[in-house]
Amino acid sequence: MSKVLALLIDHVEKHSLGWINGADAGYQCFADDPSKVRKPDVSFIRGERLSVADEPSGHCTIAPDLAVEVVSPNDEFSRVSTKVHEYLDAGVSLVWVVDPVGEEVLVYRQAGTRAFLTGKDYLDGEDVVPGFRCRIGDLFKPPVGIETE
Incomplete structure (x- = not known):
């Protein structure tokens, strides 16, 4: 979702917080399958975790701090749920699942808590x-x- 990416890019760059990417960034950081690669729609790694010298030329081998998955019309809930659990198991601190059709966001935290956000939230x-x-x-x-319309 370009709006989430645009807002995050603006904020992250304005405050020099770290490294943010769209769906082109691949992450190869899954202990259960070292060859597995996931490409969240948006991802963020805090600056203190990744120096310019460490920026990957291929897939990133450290988990992002934030992963955002945007649910597309052809996504199955079980597939999205699997990705969320893979991200959390890999050490991602925060996962946002954005549902454009329902206009809602599900927030998953490494601590195991969740939130369901809509409208004015x-x-x-x-x-x-x-x-x-x-x-x-x-x-x-x-x-x-x-x-x-």
Whole structure:
């Protein structure tokens, strides 16, 4: 989802927090299958965990701090759920599952807690992306100048 990526890029760059990528970044950091690669729609690694010299030329071998999966119409819940558990097992601190159809976000934390956010709720970067906060409803607003039916 380009809106989540754009908002995170703006915040992360403005505050020099770390390294953020779209779906082109692959992660090969899964202990159960070292050859497994996952490409979240959006990912973030805190700056103190990755120096410029460490930026991967291939797949990243450390887990991101944040992984965002955007549910597409052809995604099955079980497949998305499997990815969430793989990310958490690999050490990802925070996973956001964004559902554009339902206009909701499911938040999964490494600590095992979850949150279901809609409309007027706020998506918070917590201690993973400090200072990031966005109203859920704003994630799903059409771009300025685009009319909806």
